[in-house]
Structure formats: C-alpha cells, structure tokens
Amino acid sequence: MDATLKQTTAAPDALTVRDVSHRFGDFLALDDVSLSVPSGSFTVLLGLNGAGKSTLFSLITRLYDNTSGTIAILGHDVRRQPTSALQRLGVVFQARTLDADLSLRQNLTYHASLHGLGPREAKRRADAALDLVGLAKRAGEKVRNLSGGQARRVEIARCMMHRPALLLLDEPTVGLDIGSRESVISIVRELVSKHDIGVLWATHLIDEIDETDAVAVLHKGKVLYTGTVPGLRQHAGIDDVSDAFRALTEDQGRSKSKKTTEAA
Amino acid sequence: MSVETVPGHITGDPGAQPLASRQYERHGLRAYFNCFSGIVWREVLRFLHQRERFLSALVRPLVWLFIFAAGFRQVLGISIIPPYETYVLYETYVTPGLLGMILLFNAMQSSLSMVYDRETGAMRTLLVSPFPRWFLLSSKLLGGVAVALLQVYAFLLIAYFWEIEPDWPAWQIGVGEDEGFFGISIPPPFNGYITVFPAIVMSGLMLGALALFMSSVIKQLENFAGVMNFVIFPMFFASSALYPLWKIRESSPLLHDICWFNPFTHAVELIRFAFYGQLNLLAFSVVLGCLVFFLGAAIYAYNPSKGLIGRRGGPGGGPKG
Numbered sequence: 095m096d097a098t099l100k101q102t103t104a105a106p107d108a109l110t111v112r113d114v115s116h117r118f119g120d121f122l123a124l125d126d127v128s129l130s131v132p133s134g135s136f137t138v139l140l141g142l143n144g145a146g147k148s149t150l151f152s153l154i155t156r157l158y159d160n161t162s163g164t165i166a167i168l169g170h171d172v173r174r175q176p177t178s179a180l181q182r183l184g185v186v187f188q189a190r191t192l193d194a195d196l197s198l199r200q201n202l203t204y205h206a207s208l209h210g211l212g213p214r215e216a217k218r219r220a221d222a223a224l225d226l227v228g229l230a231k232r233a234g235e236k237v238r239n240l241s242g243g244q245a246r247r248v249e250i251a252r253c254m255m256h257r258p259a260l261l262l263l264d265e266p267t268v269g270l271d272i273g274s275r276e277s278v279i280s281i282v283r284e285l286v287s288k289h290d291i292g293v294l295w296a297t298h299l300i301d302e303i304d305e306t307d308a309v310a311v312l313h314k315g316k317v318l319y320t321g322t323v324p325g326l327r328q329h330a331g332i333d334d335v336s337d338a339f340r341a342l343t344e345d346q347g348r349s350k351s352k353k354t355t356e357a358a
Numbered sequence: 359m360s361v362e363t364v365p366g367h368i369t370g371d372p373g374a375q376p377l378a379s380r381q382y383e384r385h386g387l388r389a390y391f392n393c394f395s396g397i398v399w400r401e402v403l404r405f406l407h408q409r410e411r412f413l414s415a416l417v418r419p420l421v422w423l424f425i426f427a428a429g430f431r432q433v434l435g436i437s438i439i440p441p442y443e444t445y446v447l448y449e450t451y452v453t454p455g456l457l458g459m460i461l462l463f464n465a466m467q468s469s470l471s472m473v474y475d476r477e478t479g480a481m482r483t484l485l486v487s488p489f490p491r492w493f494l495l496s497s498k499l500l501g502g503v504a505v506a507l508l509q510v511y512a513f514l515l516i517a518y519f520w521e522i523e524p525d526w527p528a529w530q531i532g533v534g535e536d537e538g539f540f541g542i543s544i545p546p547p548f549n550g551y552i553t554v555f556p557a558i559v560m561s562g563l564m565l566g567a568l569a570l571f572m573s574s575v576i577k578q579l580e581n582f583a584g585v586m587n588f589v590i591f592p593m594f595f596a597s598s599a600l601y602p603l604w605k606i607r608e609s610s611p612l613l614h615d616i617c618w619f620n621p622f623t624h625a626v627e628l629i630r631f632a633f634y635g636q637l638n639l640l641a642f643s644v645v646l647g648c649l650v651f652f653l654g655a656a657i658y659a660y661n662p663s664k665g666l667i668g669r670r671g672g673p674g675g676g677p678k679g
Binding site for chain 2: 155156157158159173176177178179180181182183185187189190191193195196200203204205206207208209210211212213216
C-alpha cells in the first residue's frame with residue numbers, strides 16, 4: 095500500500111478508497127476496504143454476488159455516505175466535496191437506466207443537463223459520444239428498439255458526456271451475449287488507453303480479466319488481494335486465475351479467523 | 359490482505375485529450391437552470407411518449423365526471439356554500455375534487471413508482487448528478503407538477519365543452535369602473551383557469567413531496583394497486599372532493615374530523631376557491647405548511663448521511679451484491 099500512497103501525493107489516483115467500512119444494522123457489508131484505481135488503468139473488482147460490490151459502488155456514487163474511512167475521486171473527497179467529486183465520476187449501473195421511450199440523443203442530453211450543460215453543447219457532445227460507441231447513426235431512434243448490448247453502449251456513451259476521470263461499471267455485461275460482451279469490453283478498454291480514464295469494473299466473470307489489468311478481490315466485504323494478475327496467481331500459488339480466485343475465496347471462507355490475524 | 363504495486367499509466371494516443379485539460383467549472387446560475395429545465399423536460403417528454411398513461415390520466419377523471427357525477431346529481435343536492443353563490447350542479451361541485459384526483463394520481467405515479475419499478479435506476483442516475491440533492495429533488499417534483507398541469511388543463515378543456523366552467527364576473531386588472539374602465543378584463547371561464555394555476559402548482563408540489571417522502575420510507579409495495587388501496591383511495595374518499603364536509607358531519611362526526619385532518623381536503627378546497635378567484639386562507643396555510651413539512655422530510659430522507667436511504671431496503675439502498 096505504501097507504494098500506492100506515494101503515488102497519490104504526486105498525482106492523485108482516479109479513485110482512492112481507504113479504510114472504508116459500512117454496516118446495515120448488524121450486517122457488516124464492507125470491512126475496512128482499501129483500494130485505488132490509477133488514472134489510465136483498468137481495475138477489475140472481482141467478487142461473487144453478495145461480496146459488497148454494489149454497496150461499495152453506492153458509497154462511491156454517494157447514494158449514501160461512508161461512515162468510516164475516506165473515498166476520493168481524483169483527490170476530491172466524496173463526502174466533503176461531493177460536487178467536485180461527482181463531476182469527475184461516470185457510472186454505468188447494473189440495472190438498465192435509460193428511458194426506453196426517449197431517443198438515444200434525448201437520453202444523452204438529459205444526462206448532460208444533469209451536469210449543467212446547455213442544450214447546444216449537450217447535443218454536440220451527445221453526437222460525439224454516440225460516435226465513440228458506434229451508434230451515431232441511430233441517435234434519433236428510441237432506446238426501446240436497441241438490443242441489450244447496444245443499450246449498454248449507449249449507457250457508456252452517456253457517462254462519457256461530462257468527460258469523467260473515473261468510470262465505474264457495475265457488472266455491465268450481465269445478460270449480454272458473447273458478441274455484445276466483447277464489444278462493450280473493447281470500447282471501455284479503448285477509453286482507458288485513449289482518454290486516460292481510470293476504470294473500476296466490477297464483475298464475477300473471470301474471463302473478462304486481461305493479463306495487464308489490476309485486480310482487487312472482494313469477498314464478504316473484505317479485500318483479499320489487490321495487485322496484478324500474475325501477482326494474484328503467485329499469491330494463491332496456482333497457475334490459473336479462475337482457480338486462484340476460487341482458492342482465495344474458499345480459503346477465506348474456511349479459515350476466516352486465521353487470515354484476519356495474519357492480515358493484522 | 360496482500361498488496362502489490364500496479365503499473366500506472368498506459369500511454370495514450372497523442373490525439374486524445376489529456377486529463378489535465380478537462381475543465382470542471384463551478385456551477386453558476388446558468389448551469390442550475392440547465393439542470394432544472396433538463397429534469398422538467400424529461401418528465402414532460404416521458405409523459406407525452408407514454409400514450410397509455412396520458413390517456414388513462416385523462417379518462418379517469420372524465421369517467422367520474424360524466425358517469426359518477428351525472429348519476430349522483432339527483433342523489434346529492436348541494437346547498438349554497440362558499441365559494442358558490444348559487445345552487446350548483448353536482449358536476450360543478452366535484453370538478454375541483456377531480457382536479458385534486460389528477461394531482462394525487464400523478465404524484466403517486468411519478469414519485470412512488472420509484473419504490474418498485476425501473477425508476478429506481480432513474481433515481482440513481484439523478485442522484486449521481488453533482489448538483490445539491492435538495493435542488494435535484496425539488497426539480498423532479500416540479501417536473502411532476504408540469505406533467506400534472508398538462509393533465510389538468512386537458513381535463514378542463516373537455517369539461518368546458520360539457521359546460522362545466524367557473525362563472526364569476528370578469529377579472530379586471532386596471533383602473534376605473536364600468537364604462538370608464540381602462541385595462542385588461544379577463545372574462546370567465548379564463549379568469550378561473552388563470553387563478554387556479556398557483557393552487558394547482560402548490561397542491562401538486564405538496565402531494566408530490568408527500569409521495570417522494572413515502573417512496574424513501576416505504577420498503578416494499580407489491581404494485582400500484584397497493585398504493586391505490588392504501589394511499590390514494592383513503593385520501594380521496596376521506597376528503598371534501600366528492601361531498602362537502604358538512605354533509606359528512608351529518609352522517610359521522612368522526613369521519614368529518616378525519617376528513618378535516620386530511621391534507622388532501624385542503625388541497626381540494628384551495629383549488630375550489632381559486633377556481634372562483636378566491637383565496638381560502640385556511641386551506642392555503644395548511645397546504646403550504648404540509649408542503650414545507652413533506653418536502654423537508656423528503657430531502658432529509660434522501661440526505662446521504664442523515665437520511666433513511668442508506669438503510670437496508672431503501673430505494674437502491676441495501677446490499678445486493
């Protein structure tokens with residue numbers, strides 16, 4: 095973690111989450127979570143259902159506040175400087191959030207207005223953003239006519255409208271066929287390399303991970319590992335990422351108390 | 359927990375815009391206006407696109423007016439009570455109540471639907487906007503009121519052809535009297551259509567704020583039928599929308615008291631008096647008080663640190679995965 099912290103002082107990471115815990119009543123959804131997403135990196139947040147991914151996303155998007163620890167987007171604390179932080183954030187939620195009855199362009203200009211942009215600028219950016227995801231020709235069509243994968247691409251275009259520095263995607267490929275999945279992933283990877291955006295991609299699908307990605311493994315509210323993909327294999331002592339992930343989470347389940355003391 | 363340093367930047371394309379040059383400006387008045395009009399515009403556009411919703415919103419009060427009120431005309435005689443100066447037909451009496459009904463249904467539909475349908479996602483995209491939350495929620499409420507206004511005036515237009523219209527003397531803005539009058543004179547029914555406008559906006563906001571607050575507190579509602587049974591019908595029937603309060607007292611003093619404490623009664627009375635160019639001060643105060651209270655409660659409920667939204671089961675709240 096020290097190395098990451100040193101980096102932070104030079105140029106702030108797109109996302110910094112430090113010592114964040116969150117509980118719902120007696121249920122501890124996040125337990126002392128720390129991770130960071132450098133600008134221009136594709137970071138995979140790997141976790142099974144119920145790992146705490148959505149809770150973490152709710153905190154980063156400030157649906158509700160974190161009660162302990164800090165979350166900062168490009169150095170702006172989400173709780174103390176919400177406006178500056180949210181201006182730099184783009185989100186693709188797990189649920190479909192486009193208005194089916196409105197056109198692609200109308201959906202995008204609505205989003206632009208939520209960031210205070212005027213109609214003319216909004217329209218200009220909407221066309222540019224749709225071009226980015228290869229749907230410029232269908233700008234006037236209703237979202238209802240799109241396939242699941244195309245709708246996802248529109249959502250990616252939408253969250254690029256205000257030129258964020260950090261992109262959060264919550265299981266964006268769930269329910270998509272293989273072709274759509276690949277196109278969604280490649281579009282986001284291109285954004286990372288071309289526009290220097292930090293991406294946090296939450297998933298439970300191992301095959302979406304690239305060898306060069308950064309990985310954070312979240313399990314039952316705890317971060318079990320952050321680092322590179324080869325590092326994950328090494329850490330688990332297994333050659334296959336999928337098996338390494340399984341070993342890590344199963345191991346955690348069996349000897350929870352042992353691990354906690356080691357970490358401490 | 360094991361940590362390892364991650365290779366930082368992937369070198370980007372030289373044509374791409376570097377992060378540093380991205381401008382994030384402080385929001386000025388203009389940005390607030392853009393945000394507000396964007397939110398209202400979306401509500402209106404969505405409503406216009408949903409033809410079934412528009413139609414059912416219009417047909418519902420018309421069925422009450424043309425069938426229920428026509429049938430009831432013989433059963434229920436209305437004596438002369440303010441703001442009416444003569445005996446009025448039951449249709450005339452019930453019209454402000456039906457305007458209230460439009461507002462009630464619209465408020466519940468646009469705000470409360472967030473609890474159970476896909477609006478949850480729409481609410482999250484709204485709340486992730488960098489503008490202050492009170493501003494976003496108020497704008498959304500005004501968007502709902504804009505939609506309600508469309509319905510109200512469409513209904514009044516049809517009622518006009520049915521000859522149900524306000525008929526108080528022309529509204530004169532100017533100087534002088536009778537033949538020496540100089541200024542603008544607005545004849546009925548248009549004077550009533552104008553004076554009812556602020557009452558509609560206030561009542562609509564009050565009911566919208568109530569629904570918004572409920573949407574953040576109520577954990578689960580199976581469907582809209584549940585809302586109808588437990589919220590809309592009790593509020594509508596236990597009010598002065600369909601029968602004057604003194605009539606209710608004749609049959610049950612307790613029911614009369616319940617109706618009197620129902621904010622919807624006062625919303626209807628505010629509209630009824632405004633329709634005849636009069637201000638019912640009691641109704642105005644109650645509606646304003648309720649509006650401030652419900653809006654405050656809704657903003658509190660959606661406040662990220664204090665509110666109820668972070669509790670398990672709130673809209674979009676609670677752990678899912």
